[in-house]
Amino acid sequence: MSALTRRLLLERLGAAGGLGAAMLGLRAMGVAWGAAPSPLPALPAGHGVGRKVIVLGAGLAGMVAALELRKAGYAVTVLEATDRAGGRCRTLRTGDVVTETSGATQRVALSPGLYFNPGPARIPHFHASLLRYCREFGVPLEPFINENRAALVQDDAAFAGAPRTLREVQANLRGVVAEIAAKGLARGAMDGAVTVEELERLRDLLRRFGALDRDLAWRGDLRAGAAVWPGAGDAAPEAPPPLDLHQLLRADFWAYNTQHAEEIDQAATMLQVSGGVDRIAAAFAERLREVIVTGAEVTRLRRTETGARVAWRDRTTDTARAEDAHAVVVTLPGPILAELDADISAAKRDALRELLYMPAGKLAFEAPRFWEEQGIYGGISWTSRDSTQVWYPSSGFHASRGVLLGAYIWDEAPGRRFAARDPAGREAAVRADLAVLHPGVDPLLQSAVSVAWGEMPFQKGAWGEYTAAQRGTIYRAIHRAEPPYVFAGEHCSWLPGWMEGAVLSAHAAVAAIATNR
Numbered sequence: 001m002s003a004l005t006r007r008l009l010l011e012r013l014g015a016a017g018g019l020g021a022a023m024l025g026l027r028a029m030g031v032a033w034g035a036a037p038s039p040l041p042a043l044p045a046g047h048g049v050g051r052k053v054i055v056l057g058a059g060l061a062g063m064v065a066a067l068e069l070r071k072a073g074y075a076v077t078v079l080e081a082t083d084r085a086g087g088r089c090r091t092l093r094t095g096d097v098v099t100e101t102s103g104a105t106q107r108v109a110l111s112p113g114l115y116f117n118p119g120p121a122r123i124p125h126f127h128a129s130l131l132r133y134c135r136e137f138g139v140p141l142e143p144f145i146n147e148n149r150a151a152l153v154q155d156d157a158a159f160a161g162a163p164r165t166l167r168e169v170q171a172n173l174r175g176v177v178a179e180i181a182a183k184g185l186a187r188g189a190m191d192g193a194v195t196v197e198e199l200e201r202l203r204d205l206l207r208r209f210g211a212l213d214r215d216l217a218w219r220g221d222l223r224a225g226a227a228v229w230p231g232a233g234d235a236a237p238e239a240p241p242p243l244d245l246h247q248l249l250r251a252d253f254w255a256y257n258t259q260h261a262e263e264i265d266q267a268a269t270m271l272q273v274s275g276g277v278d279r280i281a282a283a284f285a286e287r288l289r290e291v292i293v294t295g296a297e298v299t300r301l302r303r304t305e306t307g308a309r310v311a312w313r314d315r316t317t318d319t320a321r322a323e324d325a326h327a328v329v330v331t332l333p334g335p336i337l338a339e340l341d342a343d344i345s346a347a348k349r350d351a352l353r354e355l356l357y358m359p360a361g362k363l364a365f366e367a368p369r370f371w372e373e374q375g376i377y378g379g380i381s382w383t384s385r386d387s388t389q390v391w392y393p394s395s396g397f398h399a400s401r402g403v404l405l406g407a408y409i410w411d412e413a414p415g416r417r418f419a420a421r422d423p424a425g426r427e428a429a430v431r432a433d434l435a436v437l438h439p440g441v442d443p444l445l446q447s448a449v450s451v452a453w454g455e456m457p458f459q460k461g462a463w464g465e466y467t468a469a470q471r472g473t474i475y476r477a478i479h480r481a482e483p484p485y486v487f488a489g490e491h492c493s494w495l496p497g498w499m500e501g502a503v504l505s506a507h508a509a510v511a512a513i514a515t516n517r
């Protein structure tokens with residue numbers, strides 16, 4: 001295709017179908033890059049007319065499915081057990097109440113304008129299907145700072161437990177690795193494998209990669225921070241000396257902290273929703289106002305001759321209700337579906353019982369922005385203690401106060417310890433961990449609020465955590481349709497623990513309904 005024809009075609013696509021159509025054209029020509037949004041289920045308008053679908057759960061998966069099914073003419077009802085749509089896509093603001101299965105209750109007391117996302121918070125740039133809805137609905141986005149070299153890393157096993165800056169640790173690890181590689185080159189490790197000129201280029205690569213000196217040795221550099229910061233006049237900067245290698249090797253820094261933002265789903269650019277992630281849920285809920293029934297706890301599923309009967313309890317009036325449908329989209333979290341009175345296969349139930357739903361949790365404080373006084377603007381500090389991660393707000397810099405995420409815990413053992421404590425116990429534990437990262441700030445931390453997802457009614461966990469082996473064993477049983485039931489939710493995707501996974505699973509469920517029609 002000539003450049004001129006291509007240009008004309010793109011102009012027309014853009015004029016007729018907007019940016020989305022123009023981008024599809026570019027992709028078809030092989031000149032667009034990055035992840036494409038999953039194609040929306042291509043159901044002809046009117047395809048679902050005369051057909052009824054009940055969607056179980058008004059999280060993102062349920063609401064995406066409902067929205068797309070309605071576009072194709074299906075009559076849809078969404079049954080949601082809690083009193084709000086959104087599921088895990090939730091934001092807490094002052095006056096909100098968090099009640100756990102045990103009955104433990106917290107009332108959020110953040111200052112007006114401040115908020116806390118206890119579940120999803122960040123969006124990778126390639127989560128194109130979720131981002132397409134954000135664009136379409138006008139959900140405002142802003143950068144999420146996922147890595148900040150001025151933030152801290154701390155390991156009880158090294159440097160007497162004192163925190164170091166990520167910058168210092170990152171620079172030292174790179175310096176050490178580059179020096180070792182340079183020594184290998186000097187001993188002939190690449191002789192014969194590359195030409196003499198290439199060998200010189202490799203040395204140049206290592207020098208720049210590790211900030212090595214002329215002798216290809218790591219002797220410290222300003223990348224690691226400054227012993228003396230640059231000033232005016234004679235105030236020349238001074239690089240800090242290299243960190244003690246033995247101490248560096250005691251810590252687990254390279255296992256998590258220093259390569260976190262190298263992972264594709266943690267790499268810049270990360271995004272967040274301005275004002276709270278629940279704006280995404282609210283945008284869907286607004287468009288589904290007439291079809292979402294809140295306070296509707298699904299209690300039983302049974303096949304009928306024409307589809308299925310869904311029994312549910314109206315939690316407001318405590319009355320039993322039932323409704324028939326041709327198909328049912330089940331988006332209930334794994335641990336909930338595993339124990340539901342439903343005629344699903346034994347294989348699916350067993351698989352759901354085997355899947356670990358991670359007992360992750362978060363705890364937030366309101367505080368004056370002391371971290372910005374330390375040059376920390378956004379980003380994450382890490383500790384080897386249970387609190388795992390501390391997040392600094394990515395926006396609102398220099399405001400008087402902010403929400404500090406004092407702990408984001410996602411590993412199973414610390415997650416269970418966190419969940420086993422009551423809210424006051426969690427707060428005390430997180431305060432103790434924070435005192436190691438930021439000594440002396442304890443009196444500044446106020447209005448703690450925590451969510452331990454394993455303790456949340458109608459959730460019982462944060463996300464489905466598959467082992468690599470389970471992808472080959474239980475995964476198929478979990479996501480496979482069993483007509484008239486089709487299954488969606490983040491655990492039915494290869495992106496569990498991500499909103500994008502919920503969206504993609506819903507698209508797949510809608511396509512399955514169309515196929516099984």
Ligand SMILES: Cc1cc2nc3c(=O)[nH]c(=O)nc-3n(C[C@H](O)[C@H](O)[C@H](O)COP(=O)(O)OP(=O)(O)OC[C@H]3O[C@@H](n4cnc5c(N)ncnc54)[C@H](O)[C@@H]3O)c2cc1C
Nearest residue numbers: 057059060061081087088120121122298489490497498499
């Ligand atoms: C701590 C944490 C951090 C996360 N971080 C991120 C992040 O940074 N970025 C990101 O993209 N994603 C993140 N996620 C993942 C994201 O929140 C989920 O993937 C997504 O919100 C799941 O949507 P869903 O529709 O599959 O499930 P849900 O949102 O759980 O929806 C299921 C719905 O079913 C309802 N329900 C349950 N039982 C019944 C019943 N018996 N009857 C009727 N309704 C019922 C529930 O109340 C709920 O509303 C995080 C999640 C957690 C918990």
